[in-house]
Amino acid sequence: MSILKKFKLNLVVFATILLWFKTYLVYKINFSINTENIMQEVILFLNPLSFIMLVLGIGIFLKGKKRNIYILVSSFLISFVLYANAVYYREFNDFITIPLLMQTNNLGDLGNSIIALVSWFDFFYFIDLGLILLMIKKQAFLSNKLFSKIEKKAFYFITLGLMFLNIGLAETQRPELLTRTFDREILVKNIGTYHFHIYDAVLHTKTKAQRAMADGNELVDIENFTNAHFKEPNGELFGIAKGKNIILISLESLQNFVIGETVNGEEITPFLNQFIKESFYFDHFYHQTGQGKTSDSEFLLDNSLYPLGRGAVFFTHGSNEYDTLTKKLKENGYFTSVLHANNKSFWNRDVVYQSFGYDRFYSLTDFEVSPEISVNWGMKDIQFFEQSIHHLKEMPKPLYAKFITLTNHFPFTLDEEDRYIDEYDSQSGTLNRYFPTVRYMDEAVKLFIEDLKNEGLYEESIIVMYGDHYGISENHNKAMGQFLNKEITPFDTVQLQRVPLIIHIPGQEGRTISSISGQIDLKPTILHLMGINTKGDIQFGTDLFANDRDNLVILRDGSFITNDFVFTKETCYDKLTGEVISPSSCEPYTQQVKQELEYSDKVIYGDLLRFFDKTQSQS
């Protein structure tokens, strides 16, 4: 007992440890954060500590009553943030962000549900404050010894060290964590809930400042530019699919080089190879995504704007005003939806789909998912399509439904029973596994089309399918070279950014179109097929069926492709031979490329479409 009496604790250290352990407990109990290995668990355990030390640590510079009040107030504020997230998470399975708090209608909804969400035992979230109070009152275990200068320095040295250790470890688990701005859960898992709020605040301030400084006059030049590049729709095809349903399938990581190809003597995409013959097939169609991957391709589709060069626009500018494909279809009587068997907050989709005007997002909770029908990132494509048919049948018609597949995603793992062809044999496991997962996706699409036919939906719909982005990165050039039987140069890398685009229109004969095009062209193309004109829209794509298209496709990294040239990594190539040629051949395009990307970025950073007067531009 006498030993215990001698044992005295510093209040700052005591409060820090309590808050740290409490946060970890909330991670484990409230936020269903799963860790996949010991390292992730270590990161999760460590990540609240440096922030708490940074804030509560100020207490070591204070004395007596002031210190006690400071520790109590700061512990309370941090606990409150944690608690607010825990309450929000109960209903929404997500973390609070600033844009969310700013959305007043969201707040209204929140207000109503808060009462339903809190419960009497929530005082447990603040139990450490009780312990701190008790300690202050009793004074028995409280040490009033002040930190020496050296100790203070050591305290903050350790805090900073922990912060860097956390970021370093997180980076090994998730390269480009902060620049690729992944799912909020992944961010919280790696940098912790408190750092996440700081990160969110920085992102928000930056975005707000750019937006605040923008004004409507900036639109004039941009409108002139996009209007000058507008191409009149093809008279024969304009409105050819008017009133039909639109079934759009985003094919995960599907690149063009597998189409019509074989591996170990077996076709990789037997169904698509057939389907192409009855459809418009664009074999020189490029993805134009950046770090936002699938979400960037969705952004291109809906807006005909380029995604951003850094970060994912779905995260950074998800709540902007947009003039989307979806909104236009909705205005024309369509029921608009997205089907994707993943968490609704992934890629900030729940927020973005609202800005884009989708009526309904069928996400993970709308599907019955079990481990048996899951692989890799989640629900298997075959079951995803199977269950989607029920949703499709129930939707009001005409419908526009976007399906996002998932199985053919890196690292391309597959269950034995779903392997229709053998793996390839090269030094890259990734490329080897890619072929069977592509083959699986091909099967899933085949079964889906059969289901559409059985349900009588096939003849009533146009079907648009495209690859969202590359699946095999440049890291696998050697193996890719072995498969393609050539050495992969930067020129080939650009050519490998081609993804298939297939548009099936009932009653139309199949045709392969080899003019160059990109995802940015999807919006005007689809709308014109439906008989909806896009003249006057701020868009950087053009109708793929227009007769006098400009022949220029711009990739997000500034590389570009024309009929005759490919420009990438500061080098101009002859498109036909792949030979390096004089930069002067590519020069005439460089200005337009720069201008176009800059204008598109400006629209997003300035949220300029809020100033866009459609009625005026259409007249």
Ligand code: GP9
């Ligand atoms: C996940 C899916 C894949 O929901 O969209 O995302 P990706 O990593 O391809 O961007």
Ligand code: MN
């Ligand atoms: Mn993807």
